[in-house]
Amino acid sequence: MLKSTSARAALSSLALGLCAALASVGPAFAQAAAAPVPNKGDTAWLLVSSLLVLMMSIPGLALFYGGLVRSKNMLSVLTQVMAIVSLAGLLWAFYGYSIALGDTGGHYLGGFGKIFLAGVTPASVSATFSNGVVVPEYAYMVFQMTFAMITPALIVGAYAERIKFSAVLLFTFLWLTIVYFPIAHWVWATPAPDDLAAAAKALAAAADEAARKAAQGKIDELIAAAGWINQGRGVGEFLMNGVGALDFAGGTVVHVNAGIAGLVGAVMLGKRIGYQREALTPHSLTLTMVGTALLWVGWFGFNAGSNLEANGATALAFVNTMLATCAAAFSWLVSEWAIKGKPSLLGMASGAVAGLVAVTPASGYAGPMGSIVLGLIVSPVCLMFVSKVKNALGYDDALDVFGIHCVGGVVGAIATGVLVSPALGGVGVTDYTNIAGANAGTYAMGQQLISQITAVVATLVWSGVASAIIFKLVDIVVGLRVSRDEEREGLDLAEHGERAYSY
Amino acid sequence: MKIVMAIIKPFKLDDVRDALTGVGVHGLTVTEVKGYGRQKGHTEIYRGAEYAVSFLPKVKIELAVADELVGRVVETIEQVARTGQIGDGKIFVSPLEKVVRIRTGESGEDAL
Numbered sequence: 001m002l003k004s005t006s007a008r009a010a011l012s013s014l015a016l017g018l019c020a021a022l023a024s025v026g027p028a029f030a031q032a033a034a035a036p037v038p039n040k041g042d043t044a045w046l047l048v049s050s051l052l053v054l055m056m057s058i059p060g061l062a063l064f065y066g067g068l069v070r071s072k073n074m075l076s077v078l079t080q081v082m083a084i085v086s087l088a089g090l091l092w093a094f095y096g097y098s099i100a101l102g103d104t105g106g107h108y109l110g111g112f113g114k115i116f117l118a119g120v121t122p123a124s125v126s127a128t129f130s131n132g133v134v135v136p137e138y139a140y141m142v143f144q145m146t147f148a149m150i151t152p153a154l155i156v157g158a159y160a161e162r163i164k165f166s167a168v169l170l171f172t173f174l175w176l177t178i179v180y181f182p183i184a185h186w187v188w189a190t191p192a193p194d195d196l197a198a199a200a201k202a203l204a205a206a207a208d209e210a211a212r213k214a215a216q217g218k219i220d221e222l223i224a225a226a227g228w229i230n231q232g233r234g235v236g237e238f239l240m241n242g243v244g245a246l247d248f249a250g251g252t253v254v255h256v257n258a259g260i261a262g263l264v265g266a267v268m269l270g271k272r273i274g275y276q277r278e279a280l281t282p283h284s285l286t287l288t289m290v291g292t293a294l295l296w297v298g299w300f301g302f303n304a305g306s307n308l309e310a311n312g313a314t315a316l317a318f319v320n321t322m323l324a325t326c327a328a329a330f331s332w333l334v335s336e337w338a339i340k341g342k343p344s345l346l347g348m349a350s351g352a353v354a355g356l357v358a359v360t361p362a363s364g365y366a367g368p369m370g371s372i373v374l375g376l377i378v379s380p381v382c383l384m385f386v387s388k389v390k391n392a393l394g395y396d397d398a399l400d401v402f403g404i405h406c407v408g409g410v411v412g413a414i415a416t417g418v419l420v421s422p423a424l425g426g427v428g429v430t431d432y433t434n435i436a437g438a439n440a441g442t443y444a445m446g447q448q449l450i451s452q453i454t455a456v457v458a459t460l461v462w463s464g465v466a467s468a469i470i471f472k473l474v475d476i477v478v479g480l481r482v483s484r485d486e487e488r489e490g491l492d493l494a495e496h497g498e499r500a501y502s503y
Numbered sequence: 504m505k506i507v508m509a510i511i512k513p514f515k516l517d518d519v520r521d522a523l524t525g526v527g528v529h530g531l532t533v534t535e536v537k538g539y540g541r542q543k544g545h546t547e548i549y550r551g552a553e554y555a556v557s558f559l560p561k562v563k564i565e566l567a568v569a570d571e572l573v574g575r576v577v578e579t580i581e582q583v584a585r586t587g588q589i590g591d592g593k594i595f596v597s598p599l600e601k602v603v604r605i606r607t608g609e610s611g612e613d614a615l
Contacts, residue, residue, distance in 0.1 A: 279554040281547065340548050350550055387551020400550060 036132045036194070038125055038139075045310035046139040052301025053146035055352035057085045057153050060298050064291025064353070065157050068346075068399050071283040073161045074500035080165065081153045084172050088149040089174050093117055097141050100184040107228035107235075110185050117141070120340050127192030128308040131432065131439075134194075135308055143305060144184075151254045157399030159480075160264030161280075162272050162487050163212055165495045166478045174470045175261060179463050180253075186229040187245065187253045187455065191222035193432040193439075196372060200433035203419055219433070229455045236454050243447045244431070245455035247418055248317065249306035251361025251413040251461045259406020260460050261467040262397060268471045269480050271396035280398075285346055293348040299356045316427070317363040320371040321356065324363075327375025328331025328355020335380045337389075347383075354382040354404050365416055367425025374419060378411045410456050411423035417452035423447055504599040504612060506565065510538065510592040511584040513562045522583040523566070526575045528541045529615070531566035542590030561592060567599055569612050 037491035062081040066074050088096075095115045102120070103111035114120060124406045126140035132485075159168075199222065203215035223231055232240030247253060272280060282288060304318040332351025337343040343422075358378035359371050366374065386403035397403060420426040421443060429448070431441035474480060481487070493499060511519060516533065523531065537558040544557035568576050577594055585591055604614040 279547075279556070281549055281554055336551075340551065342548065344548065346549055383551065391552075 017190075036125075038134055038136050039309070042128070042133065042135050042309040043139055045314070046135050046143050046305060046308060049301035050139070050146050050303025052298045052305065053143070053150060054085070055333075056295050056298030056302060057146070057150040058082050060291050060294030061150065061153055061156075062291070063287045064295060064349070065160060065399055067286065067288030067291060068157075068282045069161050069491070070280065071501055072158045072492055072499075074283065074492060075496055075498060076165070076491035077156060079496055080156045080160075080163075081163075083169060084153045085149040087169060087172055088152060088176055089145055090136060091140075092145040092148045093172065095180040096176060096181050097144065100148075100181040101144055101189055102141065104225045105185070105189075106224065107231075107233055108186065108228070110189060119190070126308075127194060129193065129313065129430070130309060130311070131193045131197050133309050140308065143185030143308075147170055147250060147254060147302075148176060148180060148184070151250075151258050152176055154258035154405055155265060156261045156399055157401040158266040158397045159269050160398040161491065162269060162398075162481050163265075164479055164482050165491075167474050167480050170474045171265075171470060171476055174473065175467065178470065179466045180257065183257055183459055183462065184253050186227040186458070187247050188230060189225070189227035189243075190230045191226055191432075195222055196432040197435055200435055204435075208377055229458060230450055232454075236451075236458065239454045240451045241447055243444075243451045245413075245451040246365055246416050246448070247359045247361040247413065247455065248364035248416070249303045251357070251409045251416065252352070252455050255357045255405040256413060256456055256459045257409075257463045259402050259404075259409055260464045262401030263395065263406065264401070264464055264467040265471055266395050266397040267470065268475070269396075271394075272398065273484060275396045276391075282346065285349075288349055289345060292352055296352055296356065299325075299360075303360060307364055313364060313427070316368075319368050320363045320366055321359055323368050324359035324371040324375035324378075325352050327353040327372045328352060328358065328379045331376045332383055333377035335383050339383075350382070350386070350400070350404060351379040354378050354408040355406055357408035358415065360409070361413045362416040362419050365426050366419035367427075370419035370425050374412065376417050377415070378408050380412055382407050412454050413499050414449065414452050417448040418445060418450065426484065432481040504567060504569060504602060504615070505596050506599045507573065507576055507580070507594065507596050508563065508565045509580050509584070509594040510536065510561050510563050511580070512586065512590065512592060513560060515567055515586075516562050518583045519564065519580055522579045523576065524581050527572060528566055528568065528576060531564050534559050534565075536563045537592040539580070540590070540593070546587045559590065567615055569615055572577050 058081060062078045066077045069077055073150065093116070095112065097117065098112055098114035099105070099110045101110060103113035105111040118140060120137050122136065122138065124137040125134035128135055128139045152175055198218065199215055199218040203212060203219065206212035206215050223233065228234030228236050230244045232243045274280060299321055300318055303316045303321040307314040307317055329348045329352040332354065333343045333348045336347040355375040355378060358374050362371065362374060382404050385407045386400045390397060390403055418424065420429060422428040429441035429443045430439050432439050434440055471480065482491065482494060537560055539557055539559060542559060544555055547554045547556055566576070573596060573603060575597060575606040580594055601610060603610045
């Protein structure tokens with residue numbers, strides 16, 4: 001049984017891996033190993049990473065966004081982010097964990113076996129990327145919870161300064177349920193390496209046709225319970241050819257997903273009063289800088305923590321996250337200096353976030369120099385979107401959720417398919433059934449790129465369409481926007497009855 | 504008695520205060536204000552979105568002075584607040600009918 005799913009590396013070329021395993025693995029491997037127990041260091045790291053990701057949302061993202069709105073809307077943004085975080089944590093424990101990652105299901109959704117955290121105990125464990133390494137399921141569950149918290153909070157930036165608070169809550173509930181939990185399952189639900197390895201060993205050791213059939217059946221069963229994007233199966237089969245898309249820490253699940261929902265929200269809510277006529281300038285770039293720094297620090301929990309255990313691969317994800325962000329912050333600064341004439345703090349902060357977004361899917365797969373190239377590229381692309389494309393199309397994505405998270409996420413997701421290449425300093429892909437070959441998978445850049453693009457398009461379509469329907473529904477039920485007078489007065493007083501600053 | 508009101512660049516305030524103390528001024532009132540004159544405004548750019556800022560921050564100082572001191576006060580402000588750049592500000596002088604010191608009830612030049 002697939003107890004819980006966590007390893008996210010692609011299982012490319014399963015058949016090839018099996019052939020290799022068959023050819024070279026002797027009967028000695030067939031002995032059952034003792035059940036692995038969690039390592040204290042891994043457990044501590046995963047719990048600390050969970051704290052870091054929580055810190056990204058509150059206060060990191062809240063301050064980053066809060067500083068960018070006008071002072072009359074400061075508290076509304078802080079309140080929205082914190083409320084979303086709290087709501088998402090509850091939903092994750094009630095059923096999100098079970099249907100996204102906790103319980104076995106099919107290619108498109110997990111099961112309901114772990115609703116209300118049924119069966120999760122201090123003794124239950126979750127798999128990691130390594131054979132024979134597990135972490136406590138509680139630690140894994142709460143780590144993944146923090147991702148479900150920040151993703152809907154990212155969307156706040158698109159509808160800020162004009163949405164009703166009740167609409168935020170209803171949207172978040174529906175969006176997590178219909179969009180986030182399924183997509184997390186599609187991309188991240190993967191067979192536990194130990195289960196696959198055991199099945200591969202059994203297949204290699206099978207003495208007769210019946211044993212072989214049983215072992216192959218076990219592998220098929222494991223694959224059938226994994227997410228379709230993760231394995232390149234199901235509806236993506238004809239395009240992905242069994243090559244799973246790579247998304248180490250959530251480039252598609254978190255950033256492309258939230259980014260496109262933000263664009264849909266910005267369009268459906270309409271522009272803020274005075275957009276492009278009045279000065280809707282940030283009220284405190286100081287707080288935005290504080291928020292950016294908290295996001296940057298917290299992102300090490302997001303990316304390096306996504307390795308689940310603490311080892312060399314974790315350190316690689318850490319270094320990649322650091323370097324891509326440095327490169328992207330600097331590259332936005334220089335691009336803006338060249339184009340607009342002045343190097344701005346907001347530009348550098350935007351660049352840092354764009355770099356963090358772009359390296360998210362690549363952090364565990366690329367090499368350090370590849371990450372730097374990624375960081376240098378992503379900033380000018382995002383800068384073009386937030387300064388040119390947005391104005392040309394006329395939508396009011398207030399704080400550039402689409403321009404930075406979606407665009408940066410797409411750049412990162414596609415680049416991951418290239419930067420994972422061992423020839424470019426990447427780590428290559430993993431095939432856990434290839435026991436003899438140290439789990440090495442077969443990597444072909446063309447097919448990997450197709451898989452990456454499929455994952456991006458699937459996320460854009462599902463999240464885009466479902467978000468539009470959800471926003472429409474919310475508009476009908478509670479209404480999306482506050483009244484003109486309330487918007488003029490500011491959401492802090494109109495919606496929350498308090499003000500951020502007393503002068 | 505005259506009231507002297509001057510709009511100056513904010514960063515010149517301390518210099519102006521020191522210089523006025525030097526010529527015998529014992530008090531003045533400062534207000535942070537915004538406005539525009541020949542300097543017009545400037546442009547601010549946030550992530551590529553340009554905003555024209557047409558009101559610039561200035562400091563308004565107001566002081567009541569005896570008639571014989573007015574010439575030196577105006578001269579002092581003019582010299583100290585000047586950078587030679589556009590936007591240095593203006594000085595306005597107008598007559599003052601009456602001054603009362605609240606604590607003692609003194610009025611006229613005694614109250615200055």
